[in-house]
Amino acid sequence: MAGVTNASGAVEASSYKTVFASLENFSKGGVELINDDPRHYAFSNMYEVASMSKPWEQVAVGKNMQYVLEVVRAEGESGWRTASHDQFAVSLDGEIEIEFYTHSAPVDASVEGSVALTADPDGQRMGRVVLNFGHQALLPANSAYRMKAGRASVVMIQTIAGADTKFRWAEICQTV
């Protein structure tokens, strides 16, 4: 157990284990109330939310005015989507391939959040990113993108609330 003597003079452990979670293996903390309402904290767990979601549902786990943090259960192939602004995706479990194309049906700059494309993109191939656990990608404004995951995976998306953002606070958050 005992390792090196560090800069402070204390002896540290010889190694440390970083605890991550996954769809298969997560444990939740929570709010221990003293004088408050748990709803004020909107406490949830992203893996639990993904475990209860259908593939590709965009469930808000965080909201700050118009901005949201969505959790997506990535499984199989998504539809093509686009947004008028940058978004960002982080893999929290599994390998997620994202393809990018230009297209000639950009959404108006006033539309926030991601929008489903009604047809395959008609433009040029922009490229491809394959995210593994802990990796983050840019989903650039106005691009068409599609995600694929060979098994049930979890993606966190930094975006703005849109027509397809699902709000299920009462189902996902600690209420007592």
Place this chain on the structure above:
Amino acid sequence: MSIEASTPTSSTEPNAEGYRGFTLGQFSFRRDEYFAYISWPTGSHIMSVDAFLRAMQRDIAWDFFYGIVNFDGVFGTMNHYGTVDLFAGRYNDSYRKAELDYSENIDTPIIREQFKAILDDWTNATFDPFASPHETGPAFGVKNGSNVDAITRRRVAANRMVNLPGDEELRNDENGHPLNRMFKDVPQDEPIVEAEPGFENEIAGFNLFNYLARSQVTWNPSVVSVCKDSLFCPTTEEYILPIIHGNDRVEWFIQLSDEISWEVEDRDTGTMRSRVVMKAGDVCAMPADIRHQGYSPKRSMLLVWENGDPNLADMIASGQAPTYPADF
């Protein structure tokens, strides 16, 4: 509250322990081997100089951050984004009831420069206020050199996303960011990124967890990605958050690894409201009317998610925007 167009500042010659004293308006500051002493017209206060310098370092590095940076239950700053309130007892029920609280509103450049002067003079060569207690020598003792490199680290803030061309670089051994001793087991692989010619500025990615595992500092949120005013500000945490952060807006925590316990108090009075335990994958809002301090037994990865909208604090203070994140 006194409003000074130009708050006077001064400093003294070094005392017996070798440290200069400072004034900022009617506040005065001095230190000895163990303690920082703060006084103002209606009272005085004492803090461990170790805790004082860790808090001062964050307040400077974040340019007074969002809302209130309480150094402890008595002393701190409230950001008005252009000016800063320097206060004693303002967010402490007992001081308020006794009418002993005191506050001065100071132009940001003036308080920023005097805080930097205090941090510079009082930080010894042995001490890095950004480091965890295991990674630094002591703050204590008589004046013993300085640690300019540690206290003037550049603030890392991506314009769009880390690792885009011209934006913040990845961290690696070569640029002085070795894997932290507590994150040796974090995967080091990078995503596959294939950008067609001409799309190198659009098709990009990076290993966020590897990036965090190579952070040299604790409790120091830095921007990795920007969606308009939505800012991902992840940070690595070990030991205790050196300040008690009082919110002027809703702030979100997303625990990416390991575990942090938060003590949550009423923002204005300091009375306890809850304890929050966050494990990997947990998401929790900090309402706009609380203050919080975190405890991380092992170095952990925390994504702090902020809304940097410059109008938000006023909207919440005036009741136009809610204190809580969602109604359900």
